[in-house]
Amino acid sequence: MNNTKFIQTGGWPLNLERLEELETSFNIFNAFGSLAGNFxxxxxxxxxxxxxxKGFVYIDGELLEFRPAVVSGTSRVIIIEEAVSRPFxxxxxxxxxxxxxxxxxxxxxxxxxxxxxxPIETKLLKGLFDGIAGSFNAITARLVTAENKLATIASGAQVNxxxxxxxxxxxxxxxxxxKIAMLSPFLRVSTFFIGNPAIDQKYTVSFPTVNTSNYLVVAGIKVNNSSQWDLxxxxxxxxxxxxxxxxxxYLREIANQTQSxxxxxALIPL
Known part of the structure; x- marks a missing residue:
């Protein structure tokens, strides 16, 4: 910033140029208003x-005094110039x-x-920026995580x-x-008609091949005539x-009764 050296000996040259230099020095203060921004x-x-x-406002690069006035929702700010004249x-x-x-x-x-x-006071900006930095770092970390996850998805992959x-x-x-092979637990499920077995009787139950002889026979005897259940x-x-x-x-009929x-x-593989 420009400065004037007043304290000197030898007869200080006070003239119009010196006074204009002072005004030039004062005008530099208008630049501070740009820190806050226009309006x-x-x-x-x-x-x-x-x-x-009363106060001070910044308009289009100039710091100006504001003089008290009644305000409304449509109030507009104007600049007033007043000329000051003096006798020469x-x-x-x-x-x-x-x-x-x-x-x-x-x-x-x-x-x-x-x-x-x-404007926000400059002494408050540090805390504001610290909060923004923390949020920014958190967002950045989440973006990195998302990018790493997306990198594992093959190009052209489809959803749903x-x-x-x-x-x-x-x-x-x-x-x-x-896929895991899901086979039926049974090699075969069927029935075989016995009729009226003798006291000791052997039957051969035949069927289409099940490609193994290593199986368990799970069976039950059905009474064809429910009225003969006791027989x-x-x-x-x-x-x-x-x-x-x-x-x-292999069957054994204990009571040797007439029945059907x-x-x-069912054949279960072992």
């Missing part, structure tokens, strides 16, 4: 009742000074009071694919790889001689 309330201008009090030594009166200030009013050039705002267990086309989006509840059975196409059924029964059986 900023630099200080004062508190509203008491319906009046905005030769007796003439000329303008020597211009007073510029703002207030509410009507003019060809004006600005809405609602556009003016107070309806997988189908029965699809066998390996090129289909619904195809399921590495058919004296049967004992076992089985043996299992092959891929048959097994032998059927064997229901």
């Amino acid at each position: 900023s309330i630099i200080s004062g201008c508190e509203t008491i009742g319906s009046t905005v009090q 030594q030769n007796g003439s009166v000329k303008q020597v000074y211009t007073i510029r200030y703002t207030t509410f009013g009507t003019s060809d050039v004006s600005w809405a009071w609602t556009d003016f705002a107070r 694919v309806q997988s189908d267990w029965n699809v066998t086309d390996v090129n289909s989006d619904a195809f399921i790889k590495n 058919s509840n004296d049967l004992i059975w076992t089985y043996g001689a299992t092959t891929a196409t048959s097994f032998e059924l 029964v059927t064997l229901g059986y």
Whole structure:
């Protein structure tokens, strides 16, 4: 910033140039208003009742005094210039000074009071920036996590694919790889009519091949005529001689009664 050295000996040269230099030095203070931004309330201008009090505002690169005025929702800020004249030594009166200030009013050039705002105090910015930095770091961490996750998704991958267990086309989006083979627990489920067994009787139960003789026969005796239940509840059975196409059924009729029964059986692989 420019400065004037007043304290000197030898007769200080006070003239118009020195005074203009002083005004030039003062004008540099207008630059501070840009820190707050255009249409900023630099200080004062508190509203008491319906009046905005004295203060200072910044408009288009110039720091200006604001003089008290009654405010409304449509108030507009204008700049007023007042010329100050003084008599010269030769007796003439000329303008020597211009007073510029703002207030509410009507003019060809004006600005809405609602556009003016107070800036944040610079001493509060550190805490604000610290909060922003913390939020920024948290957001950055979440973005990195999301990017890493997205990097694991193959190009062209689809969403909401309806997988189908029965699809066998390996090129289909619904195809399921590495399915576990789900086999029926039974090699065969069927029936064998016995009729009226003798006291001791052996039957061969034959069927289409089940490709193994290593199985368990799970069976039950069904009474074909429920009214003969008391004649058919004296049967004992076992089985043996299992092959891929048959097994032998061994029956013993304890009471040797006339009856009609059927064997229901299932073959479970071992």
